[in-house]
Amino acid sequence: xxxxxxxxxxxxxxxxxxxxxxxxxxxxxxxxxxxxxxxVIAPIAWFPFKSKYFPAYSKLLDVPKHEVRDGxxxxxxxxxxxxxxxxxxxxxxxxxxxxxxxxxxxxxGYQFDLLDAHYYYPxxxxxxxxxxxxxxxxxxxxxxxDINLISNLYLPGKMIVWASKIARYNLAVCESxxxxxxxLGVTPASAHVLRNGVDLELFKPAVxxxxxxKWQVKNKLLISVGNLIELKGHHLxxxxxxxxPDYQLFIVGGGDWEGRLKALTRQLAIExxxxxxxxxxxxxxxxxxxxxxxxxxxxxxxGWVNVLLEAMACGTPVITTNVGAAAEIVQADxxxxxxxxxxxxxxxxxxHQLFKHYPDRAQTRQYAEKFSWNETTNGLxxxxxxxxxxx
Numbered sequence: 001x002x003x004x005x006x007x008x009x010x011x012x013x014x015x016x017x018x019x020x021x022x023x024x025x026x027x028x029x030x031x032x033x034x035x036x037x038x039x040v041i042a043p044i045a046w047f048p049f050k051s052k053y054f055p056a057y058s059k060l061l062d063v064p065k066h067e068v069r070d071g072x073x074x075x076x077x078x079x080x081x082x083x084x085x086x087x088x089x090x091x092x093x094x095x096x097x098x099x100x101x102x103x104x105x106x107x108x109g110y111q112f113d114l115l116d117a118h119y120y121y122p123x124x125x126x127x128x129x130x131x132x133x134x135x136x137x138x139x140x141x142x143x144x145x146d147i148n149l150i151s152n153l154y155l156p157g158k159m160i161v162w163a164s165k166i167a168r169y170n171l172a173v174c175e176s177x178x179x180x181x182x183x184l185g186v187t188p189a190s191a192h193v194l195r196n197g198v199d200l201e202l203f204k205p206a207v208x209x210x211x212x213x214k215w216q217v218k219n220k221l222l223i224s225v226g227n228l229i230e231l232k233g234h235h236l237x238x239x240x241x242x243x244x245p246d247y248q249l250f251i252v253g254g255g256d257w258e259g260r261l262k263a264l265t266r267q268l269a270i271e272x273x274x275x276x277x278x279x280x281x282x283x284x285x286x287x288x289x290x291x292x293x294x295x296x297x298x299x300x301x302x303g304w305v306n307v308l309l310e311a312m313a314c315g316t317p318v319i320t321t322n323v324g325a326a327a328e329i330v331q332a333d334x335x336x337x338x339x340x341x342x343x344x345x346x347x348x349x350x351x352h353q354l355f356k357h358y359p360d361r362a363q364t365r366q367y368a369e370k371f372s373w374n375e376t377t378n379g380l381x382x383x384x385x386x387x388x389x390x391x
Contacts (some may be wrong), residue, residue, distance in 0.1 A: 002384045003037045003111055007098055007127045008118035010143070011042035013063045013076060021282050022143075022196055022306050023118045028070045029197070029373040030380055039073050039110065043097050046078035077101040087122075088155055094126035102130070112136060113389045117167075120146040120160045128163035137387050139169035141194075144303020144324060147172075147180050161185045169383055173304035174325030194380060195325070196304045197373030202283065203313035205365055206290040215291050219273075220247045220355065223292035223316075225285070225307045226299065228255030233298025233321070235261060239344035241270050244351060249296075252288060254279040289314040294354060299323050300342060312336070312368035315361030319350045334359040334367050 006027055010020030020042075031038050047057040067074040079097035081090060102112075117127035117140045124140035131138035140163060151157040164170050164186040171194050172178035178193050212221070222244075226232035234251050238261060241249050251261070251274065258276065265274045277288065289295065295311035295318045302324035309329060311318050318336035320326045330336050337354055339346040 001035060001037050002113045002387050002389060004039070004114045004116050004384065005102070005112040006038060006040040006042075006116045006118070007130070008040070008123050009043055009094070010119055010123070011040060011074065012069070013042065013044070013067060013074070015059050015063050017281055018279060020118075022304075024069070025199060026196065026373070026376065026380075027072065029199075029377050031070065031072055033377060033381065035381055036384060039075075039105070039112070041075045041077065041098050041101050043079045043094055043101075044076045045081040075101050075105070091122040091125040091129065091159065094122050095129040098126060099130055099133070102134075114139065114384060114387050117141070119143050120163065121150045121156050124167070125156075125159045125163045128166040131166055138167045139171060139383070140164065140167045141171040141173065142177050142181060142303070143173060144177065145301060147177055147184070148301060148303070148324075151180075151184055157184065164190070168387075174328055176325060176328070177303055192379070192383065194376045195328075195371070196306055196309075197376050198306070198309035198313045198368060198371050200313055200369060200372055203286050203289065203310045203368075205315040205361065206286070208290055211287055211291045215250075215288075217248060217291060220294075221250065221292045222247055222294050222296050222351070223250045223252065223288060223311075224296050224298070225252040226297070227253050228257040228261060230257060231300045233300060233342065235264055236298045236342065236344045237296050237347060238264050238268065238270070238274060240347040240351070241273060242268050243344075243348045245273075247273070247351070249274045250277055250288060250292065251275070252277045252280060252285070285310065286314055289316050292316050293358075294319060294336070294351065296347060296351075297321060297326075298339075298342060298347065302326070305329065308336075309368055309371050312364050315365045317354060317359050317361075317364050319347060319354060329371075332367055333357070334363040336364075 008023055010023050012019050012024050030036055044060050044063050050058040063076050065076055077097045080093040115127050115131050115136050115138045117124045120142055151160050161184055170186050170190045171192050173196050175193050178191050224234055224237050265271045289311045295316055297320040304325045308318045321342045322338050330338050337350045339350050
């Protein structure tokens with residue numbers, strides 16, 4: 001059995017319950033095989049006191065130092081973050097905090113055969129520093145903006161490439177991300193695609209009529225899921241609703257743009273057809289996806305888009321911008337459509353097209369079943385089996 005230490009700042013906790021759910025799901029699926037012993041260090045940004053002027057940082061004070069989720073020990077050491085000016089220092093602070101936690105665990109008898117980092121910067125760079133010091137094999141998984149955006153910055157880009165040379169395995173969640181990694185200078189032999197999967201037991205079709213009655217859905221329902229920030233494009237979908245009078249829109253998520261988006265619905269006089277659901281637990285999402293007739297994703301930037309598969313697993317087709325792995329996910333009419341332009345008008349046209357030839361929901365579910373976690377979990381086990389356990 002390989003003793004694996006997962007290092008990532010993207011992991012759910014008591015306060016940030018939707019933070020990095022996609023990482024937790026992969027770890028949980030791997031843990032269920034019983035072939036890997038997993039421990040997670042998910043550092044939290046340190047903040048000295050609660051203040052109404054810093055709500056995002058203040059709430060982190062309530063994150064416990066240790067949690068157990070799905071039978072896995074999760075540790076949350078604190079690390080220093082200097083807003084705006086400290087980006088280049090963050091990997092070093094993160095590595096120091098994680099190293100201290102590792103030494104504490106080693107005193108308790110823990111030993112680790114592999115470090116498994118998620119998100120290249122700062123997480124992967126910090127893990128590479130630790131792997132070099134500890135002389136422990138390392139895997140790093142690219143998730144999206146770490147490679148598509150942060151690697152374009154001069155020094156972070158150099159540090160990402162350096163970390164990739166330390167790592168034995170450089171993993172990408174989609175082929176397009178792998179190609180970008182290779183273009184940066186990642187060694188081809190170390191690069192592998194291990195996509196995210198979908199939890200087919202959690203996300204599955206349900207009887208829709210009672211759910212739609214519960215949520216008072218009277219028209220065709222569109223749903224958009226994601227943080228309320230510009231890059232998710234909820235504003236474009238709100239604008240599209242002015243040309244879709246026979247549709248309702250649910251927006252699921254929270255974020256800085258909530259006030260702006262609500263103001264937009266008032267300005268366009270469509271408050272009666274646009275409902276803001278807020279943040280919800282992952283376990284609540286299948287009900288809303290079953291309630292919907294289509295999921296819309298208007299993002300300008302993504303890696304592997306989990307919610308597309310989650311919707312399809314519930315039988316709900318999707319309409320998405322052509323970002324990240326969208327073209328790798330939506331490859332059949334029963335899955336949905338891809339908008340080649342990120343505009344409200346393009347989404348209006350796509351909605352009309354989808355509902356003109358609306359797919360059979362059972363076939364949409366069947367399509368999603370090809371994306372179970374089995375392939376990824378088996379791929380990880382195959383790679384990890386090459387690691388010689390310590391001692």
